[in-house]
Amino acid sequence: ALCSEAAGERLRGTAVSLMYCGVPLGAALAATIGIVGFSADWTLVYYVGGVLPLVVVPLLGLWLPESAAFRARQESAVKATRVPVVQGLFRQGAALPTLLLWAAYFFTLMVVYMLISWLPSLLVGQGFTGRQASWVMFSLQIGAAVGTLMLGVLMERLRPLAMAGLIYLGLLAALAGLGMAREFPSMLVAGFAAGMFATGGQGVLYALAPLFYRTEVRATGVGSAVAVGRLGAMSGPLVAGQMLALGTGTAGVMLASAPGIVLAAVAVFYLLGRRRDQGALA
Numbered sequence: 333a334l335c336s337e338a339a340g341e342r343l344r345g346t347a348v349s350l351m352y353c354g355v356p357l358g359a360a361l362a363a364t365i366g367i368v369g370f371s372a373d374w375t376l377v378y379y380v381g382g383v384l385p386l387v388v389v390p391l392l393g394l395w396l397p398e399s400a401a402f403r404a405r406q407e408s409a410v411k412a413t414r415v416p417v418v419q420g421l422f423r424q425g426a427a428l429p430t431l432l433l434w435a436a437y438f439f440t441l442m443v444v445y446m447l448i449s450w451l452p453s454l455l456v457g458q459g460f461t462g463r464q465a466s467w468v469m470f471s472l473q474i475g476a477a478v479g480t481l482m483l484g485v486l487m488e489r490l491r492p493l494a495m496a497g498l499i500y501l502g503l504l505a506a507l508a509g510l511g512m513a514r515e516f517p518s519m520l521v522a523g524f525a526a527g528m529f530a531t532g533g534q535g536v537l538y539a540l541a542p543l544f545y546r547t548e549v550r551a552t553g554v555g556s557a558v559a560v561g562r563l564g565a566m567s568g569p570l571v572a573g574q575m576l577a578l579g580t581g582t583a584g585v586m587l588a589s590a591p592g593i594v595l596a597a598v599a600v601f602y603l604l605g606r607r608r609d610q611g612a613l614a
Contacts, residue, residue, distance in 0.1 A: 350484065352535055356476030356527060358384075359448070363470040367463065420549030421556060429544040429603060430553065436599040437537055437561030439592035443503070444530045446568030446589065447472065451510070454582045455519065464516055471520045472527035479528025480535050487539065492604045496536060500597035502529035504590060511586035533596070537561075540603060 335351045362377050421430045451472070455465040487495050506529055509522030537557070545553035572585050580588070 347484075350481065352531070352538060353477045353480040356473040356480065356531055360470055360473035360477065363466050363473055367466045367470060420545065420552055426544060426549075426553070429606070430556070432599040432603050433537070433541055433544065433553075433557045434560040436596045436603075437541075437557045438564035439596040440530070440533045440537060440564070441561040442564035442568035442571070442592055443507070443589045444534065444568070445565035446572045446585070447510075447526060447530065449569035450572045450576075450585070451523070454576075454585065458514075458582055460516065460519070464519075467516075468519050468523040472523040475524035475527030476531035477527075478524075480531050483528070484535055487536070492607070493601060496597065496600045496604055499529050499533050499536060500593055500600070503533060503593055506530070507586045507589055507593070511583035536600065540600070543607060544603070 335347050358381070362381065365377050365380070420426065448469075452462075452465040452469055455468055456462060460468070483495070483499065486498075490498070502525065506522055506525035509518070510526055513519040513522045538554075541554045541557050542550050571588070575585050575588055
């Protein structure tokens with residue numbers, strides 16, 4: 333929410349994408365540890381993932397700015413009345429956007445974390461080696477970083493509806509590729525595309541969510557959507573595991589992901605159309 337507000341309307345998509353590309357780059361670092369052979373000491377990835385964020389925390393405390401709009405309200409002579417959470421999320425026209433954002437976050441993150449959690453095991457089950465599976469995960473995370481940056485730039489140039497269509501259709505195609513690919517090179521390409529469009533979908537959501545809430549409830553609105561998305565992130569691996577137990581295989585897991593992506597796309601399309609009709613989007 334802070335990044336989206338600070339960047340302004342013109343650079344919002346690019347700024348949020350630049351911020352969010354840190355996630356796949358960090359995940360790519362974890363995959364690199366597996367590729368270069370450090371996987372024998374499995375605790376290393378936890379040391380790297382635990383220590384580096386602790387180094388970043390004091391830097392955020394020093395240089396992360398407060399919301400300008402929020403600070404201006406606090407410094408105003410007229411103090412704004414505190415808005416209850418329920419009222420901010422579900423009243424004054426915010427109820428439908430809140431529910432649709434929750435649905436979009438839930439299903440998008442469900443697929444993303446299903447891929448992150450189960451793709452290596454699915455690949456090994458298909459006959460790929462552990463090192464090849466690590467390479468595919470590396471490709472997926474590099475695709476996520478490249479996609480976050482590239483799609484963030486495109487977000488400033490394409491119509492929002494066209495952008496959402498590109499991302500969600502691309503994600504459906506990538507899931508189909510992961511389900512059907514049998515050779516290592518084609519799996520690398522499918523993994524790259526899946527990372528690009530899955531994380532790109534998250535980028536659209538992070539840029540979109542703050543637009544539907546007033547300043548005093550913006551952080552709460554975005555935070556609630558992200559929290560619901562994390563519920564999807566938890567359910568994705570559970571659903572995939574259950575489907576594998578039923579013997580569906582990789583193709584079945586990828587096919588089962590498609591309805592959730594379609595629902596997320598419909599929610600995003602409606603929200604973007606609503607903003608366009610209100611004249612908030614060009």
